[in-house]
Amino acid sequence: MSGKSFHVQPGGALTGEVRVPGDKSISHRAIMFAALARGTSRISGFLESADCLATLNAFGAMGLTHGMQQDARVIEGLGMHGLHAPEAALDLGNSGTSMRLLSGIMAGQAFDSVLAGDASLSRRPMKRVIDPLREMGARIEGRDGGRAPLSISGGAALAGIDYTPPVASAQIKSCVLLAGLYANGTTRVREPGVSRDHTERMLGAFGVELERDRDSVALRGGQWLTATDVAVPADLSSAAFFMVGATIAPNSDITLRGVGINATRRGVIDILRAMGADITLIDERDQAGEPAADIRVRSAALHGIEIGAAEVELAIDECPAIFIAAACARGTTRVTGAAELRVKECDRIAVMAEGLARLGVECSEVEDGLTIVGRPGATSFSGGGIASHEDHRIAMSFAMAALRAAAPIVIDDCDYVDTSFPGFVDLAASAGLAIESRTDE
Template sequence: MQTNSRLSGTISVPGDKSISHRSIILGALSNGTTKITNFLRSADCISTMGVFRNLGVQIDDTPAEITVHGVGIKGLQAPKVDLDMGNSGTSTRLISGVLAGQPFVSRVMGDASLSKRPMKRIITPLSEMGSEIDAVENHLPMTIHGTQLHGIQYEMPVASAQVKSAIILAALQADGDTTIIEPVKSRDHTENMLERFSPDSIEKHDHQIVIHPHHELAGQAVHVPGDISSAAFFLVAAAIVPGSEVTIQNVGINPTRTGILNVLKRAGASITETNRTTGVEASADLAVKATELKPFTVTGHEIPGLVDEVPLLALLAARANGVSKITGAEELRFKESDRISVIVTEFKKLGIAIEELPDGFIIDGSKPWHLNDAKLNSHKDHRIAMTLKIASLLVDQPVTIKDFDSIKISYPTFNDDLAKLRS
């Protein structure tokens, strides 16, 4: 382990990425202004802002807040340029739901990484609703021929907050009600925020969501809590680096996002929650102390609540005293990188005893690490980059991480926050 790798102190992480995206989208579709504080100014969220500006929405960006001058569901303008989603799968899938019901044609594009990610999962339900979408082998670039949509009943084949949200945003423009049935409850930020912007538009019943169109959205004041997916890097770091004690303030604790906390506790981590508050989403301060960790199992039913944190859970398992198993995470193969394959490849460079499964990993944390290769590779995946940086705290030799600047996608100030805890 590196000298002085112990982490100590208090930090606040940037605003939640999922909520930041949705605040721009729902604000743009509202009547009146939406004021957003603690907005995440990451590359992905800036892509969402840029797209809506190209759709005729005025968005003012000052250090204190973002102000979205909503144009209403029917007020978007036909874009004069291709809509560039950058690297953002969230922007692509959610905004496609909006575009499907607009009276114009849009061409959606993204960077090389995003262009490899599957879009059939949204093309299928949006096509059932009446939209015509042209894509080469179900990948970007994608041309969306907006039209009058029809309400449908859609039973989702897999739990996906992005797909669900695309359908919800399309359903707001349909000619009748839409019912969405989830096999497992996924992130519900869109539903929670829609209840604030337009309470008459949505009903929720267990695993079923009903969208009632023809109700206007009204602009809101949105304070974005800290992103638990960003906080997770320091939660896990504090749990695995001996002698660490870290507090992270104002972390969003939406129950559909707190799977990471459940697993940490199951592994024996010491976590204390204080200063709980409520708003658009609940938040709290989370304090973690390093402890002896025990092995754990994660299966498919938990994955929707912690899908972004699986690389970190693999790292947690690599420090637990025994064999841990993570399964049901095949969705990770379709993220910014094939995160299952990449984690196995890079962890083996660190001498971690890890075995690749089709849908996850088996990791023996009881075995010591032996650095085999100091040249690590993020594969241009922001979550891999930050996971490897946390792992490097437990290596007694310097390592390099190729394309580490990919962290700008979700957490531009990650290095600064890590430095605060190491000083």
């Protein structure tokens, strides 16, 4: 068996203008909603990653017709009830977003379906979507009390519910709302905290009427989606690696073009600024119903801060990169309220702590977070080998650590980087990171 590893030489700076790939969360939803809409939708800026292609291929297996036209994905919508029964289980690879959102859609279909994925996805918790779907009347079963594959029986009569999930989660919220489109009555989700609102924004763009207030969102069942064009902004989660890299590497000055800065996503910007980062938003604008801007980042001296649950909610996916920044800061950074990191592609708290310690950084785990003692000198990290545990965000975060390392960093099991950021190595190298991808036999 072969595997991809990143070999990163120490030092360097990030400079120039960069456009990272399209937003993964928005790309997933654009495919799903265009497939359920009546008419033809064009999706530009679509993230051609393994995760998003898993969503596209799943709908293709249910009869969706799609093609390319001038760098845009063209989707011929099937309507809310136009999907066909797939011939086999829908293979969603490593994509938790695909599985959780699709489970809500499939709960409303007339045919049976099975949602499956790779070994990593099969370990992640799905009970959090199974429970509300069952409350709505869906017939859905998981393995081992709530793991993939998920088996969903068609023809269930769904009823709207008033639901408060145990954690603030855009995936849970979206799953319930999508099932609510097929339910009788009104479905309302009341959130215990802030989560991404891409589903609400995009459903509105596709013509769905929603009722939104400070901490809840509701919709009536039986509504139709109408095709529309979607211009996907660049992914802030992908931009975060370059933001951290440019901040920690001396003499860096990089501009990231057309990045989504949705208020429910931009926690990484606010956290890095609170640590002392030099980040400027340029030409703020609306793009496909989402706020976007060019982001200029210059190197800066950082200091440790306290990062609590309210901040983590808006930066959960960017936490591994933030941990790298904290390791370069003067003083101590304490992160709490981040227990959700333990049930991502891997236990990101444990794996980041392991990797940081291996590179000479003093850190300690708590149940819901990490305490990191920064090393603000010229080299914050020693070199060495890092186990990514097949987690794309772990791999890319430690790649950026090499900018402040004393010796090369080698990161194993990097194949999964393509799930969210195809072309990462080439783009990072063009910006100034001395990175090389090797395939090991």
